[in-house]
Amino acid sequence: MLKGKQTWIYDNQPVIISSSAVVGPFEAGSPLADDFDLINNDLRLGEETFEKAEKKLVDQACDIAISKAKLKKDDLNLFICGDLINQIMASSFAARELGIPYLGIFGACSTSVEGLSLAALSVSSGFAKYALAATSSHNGASEKQFRYPTEYGAQKPPTAQWTVTGAGAAVVASEGQGPRIVCSTIGRVIDMGISDPFNMGAAMAPAAVDTIKMHFQDMGVDPSHYDLISTGDLGMVGHNIACELLNKEGISIPTEKFTDCGVLIYAPEQKAFAGGSGCACTATVTYGHYLNRMKKGELKRILVIATGALLSPMSYQQMESIPCIAHAVSIEM
Amino acid sequence: MLKGKQTWIYDNQPVIISSSAVVGPFEAGSPLADDFDLINNDLRLGEETFEKAEKKLVDQACDIAISKAKLKKDDLNLFICGDLINQIMASSFAARELGIPYLGIFGACSTSVEGLSLAALSVSSGFAKYALAATSSHNGASEKQFRYPTEYGAQKPPTAQWTVTGAGAAVVASEGQGPRIVCSTIGRVIDMGISDPFNMGAAMAPAAVDTIKMHFQDMGVDPSHYDLISTGDLGMVGHNIACELLNKEGISIPTEKFTDCGVLIYAPEQKAFAGGSGCACTATVTYGHYLNRMKKGELKRILVIATGALLSPMSYQQMESIPCIAHAVSIEM
Numbered sequence: 001m002l003k004g005k006q007t008w009i010y011d012n013q014p015v016i017i018s019s020s021a022v023v024g025p026f027e028a029g030s031p032l033a034d035d036f037d038l039i040n041n042d043l044r045l046g047e048e049t050f051e052k053a054e055k056k057l058v059d060q061a062c063d064i065a066i067s068k069a070k071l072k073k074d075d076l077n078l079f080i081c082g083d084l085i086n087q088i089m090a091s092s093f094a095a096r097e098l099g100i101p102y103l104g105i106f107g108a109c110s111t112s113v114e115g116l117s118l119a120a121l122s123v124s125s126g127f128a129k130y131a132l133a134a135t136s137s138h139n140g141a142s143e144k145q146f147r148y149p150t151e152y153g154a155q156k157p158p159t160a161q162w163t164v165t166g167a168g169a170a171v172v173a174s175e176g177q178g179p180r181i182v183c184s185t186i187g188r189v190i191d192m193g194i195s196d197p198f199n200m201g202a203a204m205a206p207a208a209v210d211t212i213k214m215h216f217q218d219m220g221v222d223p224s225h226y227d228l229i230s231t232g233d234l235g236m237v238g239h240n241i242a243c244e245l246l247n248k249e250g251i252s253i254p255t256e257k258f259t260d261c262g263v264l265i266y267a268p269e270q271k272a273f274a275g276g277s278g279c280a281c282t283a284t285v286t287y288g289h290y291l292n293r294m295k296k297g298e299l300k301r302i303l304v305i306a307t308g309a310l311l312s313p314m315s316y317q318q319m320e321s322i323p324c325i326a327h328a329v330s331i332e333m
Numbered sequence: 334m335l336k337g338k339q340t341w342i343y344d345n346q347p348v349i350i351s352s353s354a355v356v357g358p359f360e361a362g363s364p365l366a367d368d369f370d371l372i373n374n375d376l377r378l379g380e381e382t383f384e385k386a387e388k389k390l391v392d393q394a395c396d397i398a399i400s401k402a403k404l405k406k407d408d409l410n411l412f413i414c415g416d417l418i419n420q421i422m423a424s425s426f427a428a429r430e431l432g433i434p435y436l437g438i439f440g441a442c443s444t445s446v447e448g449l450s451l452a453a454l455s456v457s458s459g460f461a462k463y464a465l466a467a468t469s470s471h472n473g474a475s476e477k478q479f480r481y482p483t484e485y486g487a488q489k490p491p492t493a494q495w496t497v498t499g500a501g502a503a504v505v506a507s508e509g510q511g512p513r514i515v516c517s518t519i520g521r522v523i524d525m526g527i528s529d530p531f532n533m534g535a536a537m538a539p540a541a542v543d544t545i546k547m548h549f550q551d552m553g554v555d556p557s558h559y560d561l562i563s564t565g566d567l568g569m570v571g572h573n574i575a576c577e578l579l580n581k582e583g584i585s586i587p588t589e590k591f592t593d594c595g596v597l598i599y600a601p602e603q604k605a606f607a608g609g610s611g612c613a614c615t616a617t618v619t620y621g622h623y624l625n626r627m628k629k630g631e632l633k634r635i636l637v638i639a640t641g642a643l644l645s646p647m648s649y650q651q652m653e654s655i656p657c658i659a660h661a662v663s664i665e666m
Contacts, residue, residue, distance in 0.1 A: 001459040002410055006434045008460045049651055077335055078519065086419040087645035088439050092522065095643075096656040101339045101519035103447055104643070106421050106437040114436055118451070125458035126334040127341045186411065186434035189425065310428075310437070312420035318382055323429040 004218025006211075008117065009183045010124035016116075016331070017130075017176040018068035021288030022060045023280070024165030026139065029270050035288035036166075037064050043140060043165065050140035051089055054167075057280075058083070058094035058136045061167035065132065069171040076100045076171070077128035080118050082111040083136045083279055084163075085145065090136050100132065109204075109233050110187070110308030111135040112168060112283040113327040117184035119172040120329075129174060136167035137278030146197065146313055159199040161235045161262060162272035168283025179294050185215040185328040189310065195321040197311060201238020201262070201274055204307040207324035208234060209245040211305055215328045216251065223253040227299045230290065232282035232306035232326070233262035235275030261285035261304075282306040294333040301332050337551025339518050339544075341450065343457035346513040349449075349664070350463075350506045351401035354621030355393045356613070357498030359472065362603050368621035369499075370397050376473060376498065383473035384422055387500075390613075391416070391427035391469045394500035398465065402504040409433045409504070410461035413451050415444040416469045416612055417496075418478065423469050433465065442537075442566050443520070443641030444468040445501060445616040446660040450517035452505040453662075462507060469500035470611030479530065479646055492532040494568045494595060495605035501616025512627050518548040518661040522643065528654040530644060534571020534595070534607055537640040540657035541567060542578040544638055548661045549584065556586040560632045563623065565615035565639035565659070566595035568608030594618035594637075615639040627666040634665050 003009050022038040023030070024045075033039065038060055045053040058081065066073060079098055081091035082105035095102040107114040115133035122128040140150070142163040148154040172181065190210050194203040208231045216222055223229060234242055239260040246253060261282045262275035286304050293299045305328040311320070336342050355371040356363070357378075366372065371393055378386040391414065399406060412431055414424035415438035428435040440447040448466035455461040473483070475496040481487040505514065523543050527536040541564045549555055556562060567575055572593040579586060594615045595608035619637050626632045638661040644653070 002461060005410070051647055051651065077338070082439065084420075085645070086647060087417075087441070087643065089645045089648050092643035092656050092658075093648070093653070095658075096522040096524050099521050101521050102658060103451070103519065104439040106415065106439045108420070118436070121454065121458065121460060125454065127454060127458075128335060186436065188432050188434050189429040191429050310420065310425035312418070312422045314384055314419060315422050315426070318384065320426070323425050325425075325428075325435060 006214045007183055007185045007218035010120050010181055012124050013180040013182055014120045014123040014172045014174060015176045015178045015180050016170050017173045017178045018065050019170040019287035019291050020061045020064035021168045021284035022057055022166055023284055027166055029267060030265050031267050032265060032289045035292050050138050051085055054090040054136050054138035054141050055093045057167035058090050058134055059097055061169040062098060062132060062134055065169035065171050071130060073098055073100060076130045076132050078122055078131040080105060080115040081134045082106050082115060085141055107325060108308030108310050109277060109279050109281060110306040110325050110327050111279045113304060113306035113329045116170060116329055117327060120181040123172050123174050131172045132169060134167060134169035135279040135283045137163050137280040139163045139165045142278060156273060157198050158273055159237045160273040161200060161275055161277035163278035164265060164276045164280040166280035166284045168280060168287035170287055179291055179331045179333045182330040182332050185211050185218060187211040187326040189323045189325050191321050191323045193321045197316055200309040201235040202241055203322040204309055204324045205234055205238045205241040205245060207326040208242050208305050208307050211326040211328050213249055226301050226303045227257060228302040229253055229258050230304050231260040233277040234260045234307055235262040237274045239263055303328055303330050339547045340516055340551035342516045343453050343514055345457050346515055347453045347456040347505045347507060348509045348511045348513050349503050350509040350511045351398050352503040352620035352624050353394045353397035354501045354617035355390055355499055356617055360499055362600060363598050364600050365598060365622045368625050383471050384418055387423040387469050387471035387474050388426045390500035391423050391467055392430055394502040395431060395465060395467055398502040398504050404463060406431055406433060409463045409465050411455055411464040413438060413448040414467045415439050415448060418474055440658060441641030441643050442610060442612050442614060443639040443658050443660050444612045446637060446639035446662045449503060449662055450660060453514040456505050456507050464505045465502060467500060467502035468612040468616045470496050470613040472496045472498045475611060489606060490531050491606055492570045493606040494533060494608055494610035496611035497598060497609045497613040499613035499617045501613060501620035503620055512624055512664045512666045515663040515665050518544050518551060520544040520659040522656045522658050524654050524656040526654045530649055533642040534568040535574055536655040537642055537657045538567055538571045538574035538578060540659040541575050541638050541640050544659040544661050546582055559634050559636045560590060561635040562586055562591050563637050564593040566610040567593045567640055568595040570607045572596055636661055636663050
């Protein structure tokens with residue numbers, strides 16, 4: 001049911017019965033590497049193009065999640081997937097392999113939580129017994145499409161972020177063992193006029209703050225309700241801006257429980273500028289690291305706010321600013 | 334609830350309390366022109382680019398649908414939208430204007446029924462009181478992105494289709510007056526190996542047939558259950574192939590009740606090759622023409638099967654065939 005203005009409470013809390021996180025070679029150096037199910041040592045995964053490699057990351061993540069859930073492809077009623085490539089090519093081609101009823105989505109880097117929320121909605125409403133939500137990004141495919149050919153060796157400012165090569169998937173079921181999806185807060189588009197695609201953390205921070213504020217308001221809770229509150233891919237720059245904006249709103253989240261997937265995923269020595277980004281950033285950190293911490297008993301209640309910069313190279317060329325969005329999901333063990 | 338393998342039955346049949354269809358200048362010549370709410374006589378809608386014009390079509394369609402429903406933007410709990418432009422630029426920028434919680438989707442030309450089904454799911458499950466589903470396409474934006482600059486004057490084969498310039502929107506509510514959404518059949522990706530982007534009707538026909546077959550099977554009905562069964566944008570070529578394939582499956586739909594939005598939208602003298610295509614094709618014909626016919630009492634039960642070719646220029650360049658999908662929705666007056 002809808003609570004307040006933007007929050008979906010799942011009546012019969014759906015369970016994440018399995019999840020997976022697969023990554024590329026650069027992510028082998030991640031401080032969270034132990035939480036990844038598979039680390040590919042070839043950026044191309046043996047494929048001819050980055051796009052086909054990204055599709056293979058989705059295949060891997062889905063296969064692992066389905067197999068961990070001890071299910072067969074045929075048992076799944078719904079596949080919800082999205083990515084950053086034009087016409088979400090990785091998702092649609094992965095859907096072709098799976099042969100499961102498929103809904104393609106696009107929420108830029110907020111896709112993981114958009115997909116997980118739709119999977120939870122369909123399961124909690126009895127429209128699917130098992131729903132699979134997945135998303136991916138690939139550093140090579142993103143650089144090529146959104147920025148410059150890497151061969152140019154174009155310099156980047158320190159506010160830039162590093163697109164994570166990886167994919168994450170979760171199998172959501174009406175019953176079973178695992179963390180439960182309590183509610184989601186669906187974000188609205190916020191655009192503060194920032195137009196620099198090398199400073200997306202700053203562009204996305206106000207959207208994250210808007211959704212966090214609406215979540216607390218709709219649910220009537222405060223930060224003490226959660227053991228961990230994590231934004232998606234604001235990176236260092238965006239995370240600091242989000243902290244400031246939250247303070248201005250009178251929302252104070254203790255430093256030790258407020259973090260960001262983009263801040264955590266790379267070690268300082270990896271020189272990933274302001275941190276990680278891309279759909280796979282929130283997906284791999286949440287489906288790998290956070291859910292593992294929940295299963296180990298380290299975290300009981302978490303709120304993940306996946307942030308998305310809904311720009312396209314075309315909108316940037318047409319002098320538009322960057323519309324941003326953030327969707328939050330509350331997960332409990 | 335889920336019925337059979339792929340069909341969502343909405344327990345509390347959501348109502349389409351209003352809908353809208355807006356189009357561009359070429360569509361003024363449509364035999365269905367009287368059913369369009371607004372015909373723009375400028376392909377650019379006074380904007381600098383085709384993409385911004387397409388976004389404006391979405392604005393118009395949403396404004397008209399909201400105003401027909403006698404609602405204010407603030408009354409809506411959810412906006413579900415998708416289009417063909419890279420990173421669904423028209424949808425995300427329209428969402429920025431609306432300020433409603435937003436879920437971006439991508440299903441190529443199947444987007445209208447994907448969005449309508451998700452709106453129905455959210456409303457029937459109590460996650461939204463009012464949900465707005467919209468989609469758009471623009472001939473200029475599509476030609477530029479998927480094919481050749483129009484200035485080249487490249488010749489097209491007769492199997493090619495004409496992308497509809499337009500947008501359609503529907504406000505779905507838990508109660509009210511209007512046609513009711515009974516159920517949706519969510520399609521799976523079907524790819525028969527066709528790789529010619531100038532013959533998308535042929536590529537999409539098997540996906541339409543797969544979904545129609547699953548729909549009848551899941552619901553335990555046959556074509557006699559419906560007054561009209563319409564595919565989305567197969568066009569003349571794809572529609573004939575679909576008829577043949579259905580016959581092979583032992584499904585016989587009388588000619589007078591089986592049609593296709595892409596066949597109906599243009600008059601022969603408009604020389605639109607094999608017919609209309611684009612997200613706006615199914616959206617404007619369904620939200621304009623079909624729903625008007627239902628309100629006039631000419632049709633009681635219809636099944637619309639929106640078809641989508643999930644290709645991207647990149648997948649085509651990488652020698653991939655065209656993965657296709659079709660989602661069906663059953664609407665009753």
